Amino acid sequence: MVSLKRVYTITGLGLLILLLGVVALTTWYTVDESDQAVILTFGKAEDAVSEPGLHFKLPWPIQHVEKLSKETFSLQFGYEEKDGKVKDFPSETKMITGDENIVLADLVVQWKITDPEKYLFNAEDPQEILYDSTSASLRSIIGSSKIDDALTSGKAEIEADVRELLSSLVEKYDVGISILAVKLQDVELPNDDVRKAFTDVTDARETSNTKINEAQKYRNQKLNEAKGEEDAIKSRAEGERAARLERARGDVAVFNELYNEYKGNKDITKERLILETLEQVLPSAEIYIMNDDGNTMKYFPIRQMEKEQPKPPAEEGSEDNE
Structure with a gap:
């Protein structure tokens, strides 16, 4: 018959071996690269461990480990x-x-x-x-x-x-x-009915936007054409303005020259201006210069003399050829 002391001894040794086994198995843990661990000491969380590899802790039930994934x-x-x-x-x-x-x-x-x-x-x-x-x-x-x-x-x-x-x-x-x-x-x-209605509305909106874009394009084209025509008109007007200014400056210069001549020879200049004006106003009229000498009126027939003026002789070479 087994004695009570022997039973206690065997039981104690068993418990000791069990305790040592628990200590041996629960004092270390590993952390994978994709995991992170939290050490719990009597249920209270300590700092998290994220370094992969072998780690040590106090045996269970003092400390135990909760592992969580670091993945997404x-x-x-x-x-x-x-x-x-x-x-x-x-x-x-x-x-x-x-x-x-x-x-x-x-x-x-x-x-x-x-x-x-x-x-x-x-x-x-x-x-x-x-x-x-x-x-x-x-x-x-x-x-x-x-x-x-x-x-x-x-x-x-x-x-x-x-x-x-x-x-x-x-x-x-x-x-x-x-x-x-x-x-x-x-x-x-x-549902399908709502989808179809929305598609119709979307298509109509796209068509509207297309028409608006086309109209905007046509508007821009016409505006560019009008702008080009405006620039051309302005350019022609500027050219005409410059030409008229130059003509005006020339007329002023001519007038100043005539005025200077007029101041030196008023009668001659006056008669000359009258004759030039008559030639401009009546280009086909016959003009005679007349001199009143007493009872007899004499004139100098310039136009007739111009008509009767002999033609210059032809060149010798042409006569020989004839």
């Missing part, structure tokens, strides 16, 4: 992609735009754990908080946007606004999460 996570809002199949959740993605239209919008949020202690202890379910914050941010931004922006060229701005609002909410909740990126996947209308 993806939150799929409004749909679920699994095994190559996509499942939509229209009830979650249906929302109203700022101009009171209904759209279906889903998106992907890229996030990571940046503070393991807060992620573990500041909230019971940080991912649920992130999901609700994503829903609130997207609905808020879509609710202040127009349907045209949500469906066409305004997606990038909506993504930026959603990311900014979501980041501020996550920072406010202080759950140790950072938002890296927000990407809208699909923004579409709820």
